[in-house]
Amino acid sequence: MKRWLLLLVAAAAVLAGTDAITRSLPESVLVVPIDLHEFATARGCHPPADFYQRPGVRRPPYLYADGLFSAEPAAVLWCEQQPGSGKYTLLFRAGAGDVGQGDCAAKIDNQSHIGGLSLVPATGLNLTDFRYVANPGKVGPTADTAAGVAIHSEYDGAGEEFYCHAGRWLYRVFH
DSSP: OHHHHHHHHHHHHHHHHHHHHHHHSOHHHHHSOHHHHHHHHHTTOBOOTTGGGSTTOOSOSEEEOSSOOSSOBOEEEEEESSTTSSOEEEEEEOOBSOSSOTTSOSEEEEEOOOOEEEEEEOTTOBGGGOEESSOTTSBOOSSOBOOSEEEEEEETTEEEEEEEETTEEEEEEEO
């Protein structure tokens, strides 16, 4: 009985020590993989340290292109130029595979509502359901439909989808 008690106390001490070590790490390291953390911070952008402290988060604030093991995959993540500002950037890292960037800019600045990221099929979507990121008052082109993938950013069942068309970012809101 004493052995079990000693083992239980030792295990609790190890777990408590691990928790203390985890809490002493920078929180931004905990919300994105270290390669994306380094990529973002080298560009003056900081992953949102409090991302997982919100209820309703189902996906991470980053994604990699799938199925690529021999090369560095393309990736996208949320970050802030000024931590705590509430203004976020969707930042793209070039690499192998498709994360929906196409020939559009490598970042989408000044976003205030962020969510977990995933890729969704966009083929056949009517682009008039989208608006231009740079000019939200302007509806997407009427003569075109989407092809490929869109970046889905969702928080608690609502969010936005970003789609690259003819070198310009479009978005649509969903709930």
